[in-house]
Amino acid sequence: MFLDASDLRRAEWERWQFNAIRFLVLALALSLIAWLVVRMSVTRPMARMAGWTRALRRGQTTAPLEMSDLGLFGPMAREVTVLAKSLHRAQAAAEEEATLRLSGETQWTEERLKQFAKLRLGEAPLVVVSNREPVRHVRRNGKIVAETPASGLVTAMDPVMRACGGVWVAQGSGDADRESADDRGRLRVPLDDPRYTLRRVYLTPEEEAGYYGGFSNEGLWPLCHIVHTRPQFRPDDWNHYRAVNEKFAAAVLEEIADTESPMVLIQDYHFALLPALVKRARPDSRTAIFWHIPWPNFESFSICPWQDDLLLGMLGADLIGFHTQYYCNNFLETVERAIEGRTDWERFSMTRGRHTTYVKPFPISVAPDFVDEPPATSREALLESLGIPSAEFLGVGVERLDYTKGLPERFRALGRFFERYPEYRERVVFVQLAAPSRSALPRYQEIEAEVDDVVSSVNAAYQTKRWRPIVYLKRHHDHRDIYPYYRHADFCMVTSLHDGMNLVAKEFISVRGDDDGALILSQFTGASSELRDALLVNPYDVDAMADAIRDAVEMPAEERRSRMGRMRQSVREQNIYRWAGLLLAELRHIPEEAADKGPSASLAPSAERST
Numbered sequence: 033m034f035l036d037a038s039d040l041r042r043a044e045w046e047r048w049q050f051n052a053i054r055f056l057v058l059a060l061a062l063s064l065i066a067w068l069v070v071r072m073s074v075t076r077p078m079a080r081m082a083g084w085t086r087a088l089r090r091g092q093t094t095a096p097l098e099m100s101d102l103g104l105f106g107p108m109a110r111e112v113t114v115l116a117k118s119l120h121r122a123q124a125a126a127e128e129e130a131t132l133r134l135s136g137e138t139q140w141t142e143e144r145l146k147q148f149a150k151l152r153l154g155e156a157p158l159v160v161v162s163n164r165e166p167v168r169h170v171r172r173n174g175k176i177v178a179e180t181p182a183s184g185l186v187t188a189m190d191p192v193m194r195a196c197g198g199v200w201v202a203q204g205s206g207d208a209d210r211e212s213a214d215d216r217g218r219l220r221v222p223l224d225d226p227r228y229t230l231r232r233v234y235l236t237p238e239e240e241a242g243y244y245g246g247f248s249n250e251g252l253w254p255l256c257h258i259v260h261t262r263p264q265f266r267p268d269d270w271n272h273y274r275a276v277n278e279k280f281a282a283a284v285l286e287e288i289a290d291t292e293s294p295m296v297l298i299q300d301y302h303f304a305l306l307p308a309l310v311k312r313a314r315p316d317s318r319t320a321i322f323w324h325i326p327w328p329n330f331e332s333f334s335i336c337p338w339q340d341d342l343l344l345g346m347l348g349a350d351l352i353g354f355h356t357q358y359y360c361n362n363f364l365e366t367v368e369r370a371i372e373g374r375t376d377w378e379r380f381s382m383t384r385g386r387h388t389t390y391v392k393p394f395p396i397s398v399a400p401d402f403v404d405e406p407p408a409t410s411r412e413a414l415l416e417s418l419g420i421p422s423a424e425f426l427g428v429g430v431e432r433l434d435y436t437k438g439l440p441e442r443f444r445a446l447g448r449f450f451e452r453y454p455e456y457r458e459r460v461v462f463v464q465l466a467a468p469s470r471s472a473l474p475r476y477q478e479i480e481a482e483v484d485d486v487v488s489s490v491n492a493a494y495q496t497k498r499w500r501p502i503v504y505l506k507r508h509h510d511h512r513d514i515y516p517y518y519r520h521a522d523f524c525m526v527t528s529l530h531d532g533m534n535l536v537a538k539e540f541i542s543v544r545g546d547d548d549g550a551l552i553l554s555q556f557t558g559a560s561s562e563l564r565d566a567l568l569v570n571p572y573d574v575d576a577m578a579d580a581i582r583d584a585v586e587m588p589a590e591e592r593r594s595r596m597g598r599m600r601q602s603v604r605e606q607n608i609y610r611w612a613g614l615l616l617a618e619l620r621h622i623p624e625e626a627a628d629k630g631p632s633a634s635l636a637p638s639a640e641r642s643t
């Protein structure tokens with residue numbers, strides 16, 4: 033039997049041809065799809081990234097780069113963003129330095145402070161200690177987000193740490209702080225461009241209530257501010273204050289353990305005992321404490337039952353800084369009358385045993401640039417978002433809800449303004465940005481309720497169907513939120529009843545590149561001694577403040593720009609980089625023997641007093 037298999041072979045060959053064509057078509061389709069996918073998800077984003085980086089390299093201002101696939105390109109985009117920003121910052125610094133050299137000016141800049149710190153500190157890190165941390169992590173809507181606390185201290189010190197690097201030791205106050213740091217409470221910040229290390233110290237609820245809410249803010253805060261609120265001094269609060277100072281001392285000593293002759297800058301009234309604790313353990317450290325609030329006269333400060341302990345703790349420092357010479361005088365007089373030692377009024381120093389502490393004024397300030405890449409919000413868009421599109425004049429105030437800030441007096445003055453000058457009704461709107469603060473303390477609950485009542489009464493008395501005189505925004509606002517208000521306000525009110533410096537006034541001035549806007553400033557702020565072109569007022573005089581508001585809106589444009597121009601020049605020259613440079617230079621110039629031998633006294637209060 034014979035079988036003709038040609039049909040089978042032909043069928044097999046046709047099947048191979050069919051499959052080959054099908055696979056070829058499939059391969060072409062897959063290649064086309066892959067090409068499209070690569071082009072859309074790789075080539076095009078890479079081209080956008082290259083174009084964005086090229087624009088930044090050329091100095092062009094562009095919006096932040098946004099990538100659709102953060103899982104694939106997010107890390108690369110972040111690194112490229114940081115690199116590009118660093119390049120842009122370096123170019124801007126070089127251009128600024130060149131401009132200053134050509135004009136013969138010696139203005140302090142971030143780059144100058146950076147080089148100065150390298151020269152003075154070498155490889156040793158700068159260690160800053162404060163209660164307030166520069167960034168905290170909080171849970172919001174099921175997510176962990178980072179936010180900048182409302183704090184003048186943070187506004188001032190963050191640019192310094194960005195320039196100098198080092199370690200910032202602070203209380204971890206966010207409810208998600210532990211999850212965002214390592215086991216030692218350390219993380220690199222700023223989060224998008226790390227330039228220094230944040231070391232968080234965690235307190236128990238009892239420690240925070242006693243040290244922070246109790247002794248610091250119900251005791252020392254009202255004691256140092258003349259606002260007629262009775263200080264509260266409780267032994268349990270004092271015990272927590274000492275314990276927390278010792279806890280922070282342990283953290284600082286751990287950070288400087290491997291550093292020769294470290295430099296430690298302690299911030300504010302929360303850590304009066306810390307200088308002596310650090311110097312006792314590390315006599316070779318150069319230690320300074322800067323007191324950000326006023327220092328009262330001797331009679332007022334003697335109210336504190338533990339004044340000797342506080343003074344001895346501060347005198348452990350090599351250098352004590354205040355905002356004004358007046359506060360330095362008050363401190364030296366207090367020390368002279370309370371502590372045994374030798375006071376030198378010519379050198380402004382106090383010597384106990386072999387240790388000398390120098391007391392000098394360092395008026396604090398702000399960075400020339402309030403925010404990086406400020407939002408491009410127009411005045412019209414800002415007014416529209418507030419529901420006041422027809423406002424002719426816009427006033428602004430930016431404060432924490434604190435009884436020292438004079439908010440009730442300010443709002444009563446606004447009510448008096450609309451009463452005496454009714455022609456400005458429906459023409460002037462005042463926006464108050466108020467961040468709740470220390471809300472667990474009874475006195476702060478009282479001031480918050482009082483402010484609410486005054487705002488409601490003024491609005492009820494003068495508002496119309498289409499207008500209300502005061503827009504009260506009570507929540508946390510970061511710098512990018514605040515910037516448009518500073519930029520477009522016709523006047524800013526800073527009417528503290530008593531303040532060490534108050535940086536809101538200088539923030540407002542630093543933003544006004546148009547040399548426009550008026551500043552109404554309390555004569556009881558440290559800033560009033562520098563900003564003499566502001567409209568200075570007594571915040572207790574409601575009629576005078578009402579007149580100042582009228583003067584602000586009626587001031588001729590030429591005079592307004594002339595005043596603002598002089599204040600801007602002052603703030604540019606006396607900026608935070610200069611403050612830090614002068615303070616570091618002063619601390620570095622302290623004679624070596626004074627820094628090496630340390631204080632001879634303990635923290636125990638002295639039984640004798642010098643005459």
